[in-house]
Amino acid sequence: MTHAAKSLAALALSALLAPAAPLVAAEIWVTNEKDDTISVIDIATLEVVRTIATGERPRGITFSKDFSRVYVCASDSDTVQVLDAATGKILHDLPSGEDPEQFVLHPNDRHLYIANEDDAVTTVVDTETRKVVAQINVGIEPEGMAVSPDGRIAITTSETTNMAHWIDTQTQQLFANTLVDARPRHAEFTAGGSALWVSSEIGGTITVFDTATQAETGKITFDVKGVHPDRVQPVGFAFTEDEQTAFVALGPSNHVAVVNTQTLEVEDYILVGRRVWHMAFSPDKSLLFTTNGVSGDVTVIDTAKRQALKSIKVGRFPWGAALRP
Amino acid sequence: MTAWLAALAAITQREALRFIGQRGRFVAALVRPMLWLVVFAAGFRAALGLSITPPYATYTTYEVYIVPGLCGMILLFNGMQSSLSMVYDREMGSMRLLLTSPLPRWWLLVCRLLASTAISILQVYVFLALAVIFGIRFGWGGYAALLPALVPAGLMLGALGLALSSVIRQLENFAGVMNFVIFPMFFLSTALYPLWKMAESSALLRDICAVNPFSQAVELIRFALYQQQNTAALAWVLLSGLVWLGLAVWGYDPARGLIRKAAK
Numbered sequence: 001m002t003h004a005a006k007s008l009a010a011l012a013l014s015a016l017l018a019p020a021a022p023l024v025a026a027e028i029w030v031t032n033e034k035d036d037t038i039s040v041i042d043i044a045t046l047e048v049v050r051t052i053a054t055g056e057r058p059r060g061i062t063f064s065k066d067f068s069r070v071y072v073c074a075s076d077s078d079t080v081q082v083l084d085a086a087t088g089k090i091l092h093d094l095p096s097g098e099d100p101e102q103f104v105l106h107p108n109d110r111h112l113y114i115a116n117e118d119d120a121v122t123t124v125v126d127t128e129t130r131k132v133v134a135q136i137n138v139g140i141e142p143e144g145m146a147v148s149p150d151g152r153i154a155i156t157t158s159e160t161t162n163m164a165h166w167i168d169t170q171t172q173q174l175f176a177n178t179l180v181d182a183r184p185r186h187a188e189f190t191a192g193g194s195a196l197w198v199s200s201e202i203g204g205t206i207t208v209f210d211t212a213t214q215a216e217t218g219k220i221t222f223d224v225k226g227v228h229p230d231r232v233q234p235v236g237f238a239f240t241e242d243e244q245t246a247f248v249a250l251g252p253s254n255h256v257a258v259v260n261t262q263t264l265e266v267e268d269y270i271l272v273g274r275r276v277w278h279m280a281f282s283p284d285k286s287l288l289f290t291t292n293g294v295s296g297d298v299t300v301i302d303t304a305k306r307q308a309l310k311s312i313k314v315g316r317f318p319w320g321a322a323l324r325p
Numbered sequence: 326m327t328a329w330l331a332a333l334a335a336i337t338q339r340e341a342l343r344f345i346g347q348r349g350r351f352v353a354a355l356v357r358p359m360l361w362l363v364v365f366a367a368g369f370r371a372a373l374g375l376s377i378t379p380p381y382a383t384y385t386t387y388e389v390y391i392v393p394g395l396c397g398m399i400l401l402f403n404g405m406q407s408s409l410s411m412v413y414d415r416e417m418g419s420m421r422l423l424l425t426s427p428l429p430r431w432w433l434l435v436c437r438l439l440a441s442t443a444i445s446i447l448q449v450y451v452f453l454a455l456a457v458i459f460g461i462r463f464g465w466g467g468y469a470a471l472l473p474a475l476v477p478a479g480l481m482l483g484a485l486g487l488a489l490s491s492v493i494r495q496l497e498n499f500a501g502v503m504n505f506v507i508f509p510m511f512f513l514s515t516a517l518y519p520l521w522k523m524a525e526s527s528a529l530l531r532d533i534c535a536v537n538p539f540s541q542a543v544e545l546i547r548f549a550l551y552q553q554q555n556t557a558a559l560a561w562v563l564l565s566g567l568v569w570l571g572l573a574v575w576g577y578d579p580a581r582g583l584i585r586k587a588a589k
Contacts, residue, residue, distance in 0.1 A: 226367075254384070271384050299383055310382040 027324045028280050028289045030298055031058035031072060032315025038072070038088075039298075039314035040324075041289065043282050046300055046310055052088035055081050060102040060145075061320040064127075065109040070322070071127070073100040073114070080114060080125065085324060095132050097123040101143055102186075102320075106169065107151040113167075115142035115156055122156045122165075124172060134172035138165045144198065146187035148211065157184035157198055164198050164207075166214060176214045180207045185235045186278075190261070191243050199234040201251065206234055208264065218264045220248075225269070227253045236278030240303065241285050247303070249276040249290055256290055256299075258306055268306045272299035280321035291318035332428050333436045340440035343410065354402060354448050358395035359455060366391050378519050380551040389461055393547035394516025396449045396471075400479045401539060403448065405499075405507055407441040408486030412493050424577075431574045434487055438570070441486075442479035449475055467550040474549035477559065478542035481566030485538075488569045491576025514540040515547075538565035 028041040031054070038052040038061070055074025063070050063085060070083045073096070080096040080103065083089065096103075097116035100123075104113050111133060114123045122142055124134040139161025146155040147169070154167040157180070164187060166176035181203020188197050189211065196209040208218040222232045233251030239261065240246075248257040252275050258268035273292025276299070280289050287309075288301040297311045298318060344351065366388035377383060414420040423433060453468065489502060511517075513530070514537050524531040534540050541561040548555040 271386055273384060295384075308383040311377055311384060 026283050028282075028298070029061055029063075029070065029322050029324055030289075030291055030314050030318045031061045031320040032296075033057050033059060033293070033317035033319045035315030035317070036074075037315050038070075038083075039318065040088075041298060041312060041314070043287065046312060048312060048314060050088065051315065052083065054083075054090070055079060055093075059319045060100065061322045062103065062105050063322055063324060064105065067324055070324075071103065071105065071112060073103055073320075075099050075101055075117075080112060082127070092130065094125050094127065094130055095123075096125060097121060097132075097135065102145045104145040104147045104154070106147055106154070107149065111169075113145050113147060113154045113156070115145050117141050117143060117159075120158070122154070122167065136165075136167055136172055136174065138174070139163045139177075143185050144187040146189055146196065148189050148196075149191065149193040153189075153211065155187045155189075155196060155198075157187050159183045159185065159201075162200070162203075164196070164209070178209060178214055178216065181205045186237060188237060188239070190239060191241075197237065197246070199237060199248065201233040201235055204229060204232050204234065206237070206248065206259075220259055220264050220266070222248070222250060222253075222257050222266055224250065224253045224255050224257075227255070235276075238279050238281060238288070240281075245303075247279060247288055247301070249279055251275055251277070252294075254292075256288075256301065270301055270306055270308055272301070272308055273297045273311055277319050278321050280323045283323065283325045289321055291321050293317045293319060329428060329432060332426060332433060333439065336423075336433070336436040337440040337443065340407075340437070340444060344444050350406065351448065354399060354406075355452055355455065357402065358398050358452050361395055361398070362388060362391065362456060362461075363459065378521065380548045380553045380555075388459070390519070391517065392453070392456060392461055393550055394514070394543050396452065396475070396546050397478065397482075397514075397516055397539060397543040398511060399448050399452060400442075400445045400475070400482045400542065401507060401510060403441060403445040404479070404482035404484075404486035405489070405502055406486075407437070407483055408490035408493070408502070409499050411437075411487065411490035412495070412499070415490075416495070430577055431570075434570070434573055434577060438480055438483045438487060441483050442476065445479045445483070446472070446475045463550045464552065466552045470549045470552045471546065474545045474559075477562050477566060478545055481538060481542060481562045481569065484566050484569035484573055487573035488576060491573055510537060510539040513537050514543055516540070516543045538562060541565075 026043040030039045036056055039048045040050045042049045054072050055077030057076035058072045059075050060073035070085045072081045074081050078098050080094040082091045084091055096114050097119055099118040100114045101117045102115050112125045120140050122136045122138050126133050138156045139158025141159035142156045143159050144157035154169050156165045164178045165174050168175045180198045181200035183202040184198050185201045186199045196211055197206050199206045206220040210217045224232050232253040235249050235251050237246050237248040246259040246261050254274050255269045256272050257266045260267050272290050273295035275293040277291045277293050288303050290299045296316050297313050299311045300309045302309050369387040513533050520531055523534045541558040544555050545558040
């Protein structure tokens with residue numbers, strides 16, 4: 001090969017490789033309930049880098065396994081929207097049942113379990129065929145959704161019935177119902193899947209269940225100094241990598257609680273913006289981003305120091321948050 | 326030059342001795358801001374999440390917000406206290422001794438100012454150490470950056486005290502200083518509420534707060550605690566400090582100043 005041919009080949013190779021390795025920094029995508037938009041925060045600069053239009057009242061948000069697509073519950077448009085994560089363009093809608101609020105993507109990367117708040121059902125949608133696979137009758141006003149890491153169990157919590165409904169994902173049938181405190185809003189399995197946590201907004205507690213027996217094993221209560229107990233309303237929460245710590249959003253108390261998952265004791269309270277809803281970690285989980293509905297911003301928490309670093313203005317009434325690494 | 330330094334050393338020593346001798350004054354100077362921090366700020370705990378204004382990047386609790394203002398309060402009260410002791414010195418005759426020194430009078434006043442500011446700064450750091458017990462801590466860098474902010478702020482408030490002391494002829498008049506200088510300066514500032522909160526009440530109130538040199542001193546301290554520089558506040562503090570010092574020097578000038586007028 002001549003020298004010229006070699007450099008040509010090198011040029012061609014680099015041209016081929018360049019688009020394959022885009023230098024996209026990790027981002028946090030935040031749905032703004034009132035603005036019908038998604039605010040995208042660059043984790044490196046902690047600034048909003050772009051805003052993407054969505055359907056009406058976007059709330060739940062989650063990415064596909066390969067992060068190429070993003071699913072958004074457009075509650076008032078009665079649909080789940082699928083967006084191209086790279087361009088932010090709406091690709092298509094999925095049938096979701098009425099008023100989808102939260103959902104969870106099954107580990108098979110294909111089935112979305114959607115809570116239909118107004119219909120008292122959980123809808124299972126196949127994201128490939130874009131068809132409803134099953135509709136499962138659950139309690140009144142279903143909201144919180146979770147799926148076990150092995151994909152065998154899906155959970156729906158119903159706000160008015162005050163129950164966690166256990167769904168066998170093989171048969172798409174309920175196999176257990178467990179009572180929790182008033183208005184359960186969020187459910188999450190621990191990373192190993194051995195325990196299920198359910199937060200109760202009005203009850204002001206988190207109930208911990210053993211996944212194998214569905215028996216209650218513990219309850220977490222909160223007490224924020226100087227805040228009336230009625231305003232301490234646990235909603236979204238997330239676990240650190242080692243599962244030793246959970247961060248719990250406490251709604252209108254404007255605080256995030258730091259909970260020791262072994263002792264179920266609250267170790268710290270971190271002041272954030274007004275009415276904190278949900279949260280998402282940075283890729284290394286060193287930063288936590290909380291959505292503060294009323295103050296319209298996202299507070300960035302240093303998870304090691306347990307300190308709020310910065311609050312970033314986003315759209316009106318931010319609600320859901322998801323990481324795009 | 327050595328005479329100048331000797332004067333500085335002597336005056337500083339005298340202030341230090343007075344300070345050590347009046348342990349009650351030291352305790353009082355700490356109890357006052359601690360009461361504000363523990364009792365007053367506690368009542369405002371429910372008003373959580375004060376809106377974000379620089380230098381804050383996120384929400385702060387009220388007791389964290391109020392700390393720079395209380396540091397300023399220590400400087401303000403100490404400045405006034407020092408003016409009170411000038412009046413005392415004048416009544417007791419020890420000032421006459423000082424003023425017979427052949428050194429220029431402005432230098433004697435500056436020495437006095439430096440000495441009392443050094444003591445104020447010491448008190449501010451003790452207060453901040455006590456605040457840590459109540460869970461209010463800042464970064465080490467913030468504590469270090471605070472020192473260069475406390476010096477001009479302390480000097481400015483001390484100079485105000487000096488200027489006032491040239492007018493006040495009797496100790497009894499100090500109550501007037503409390504009513505007409507300390508309280509308005511403290512309450513019409515950003516020590517207790519941020520400017521936007523004042524603006525909610527009235528635009529005039531906000532403007533008064535904004536031009537109040539004490540506000541600027543507090544903001545200088547506030548920014549320094551977060552390792553940020555507030556150039557506008559620094560300029561305002563330096564400018565007003567020079568004006569007060571000029572007034573004090575003029576006031577203590579026997580040929581022209583208020584001492585002469587007072588003697589008449």
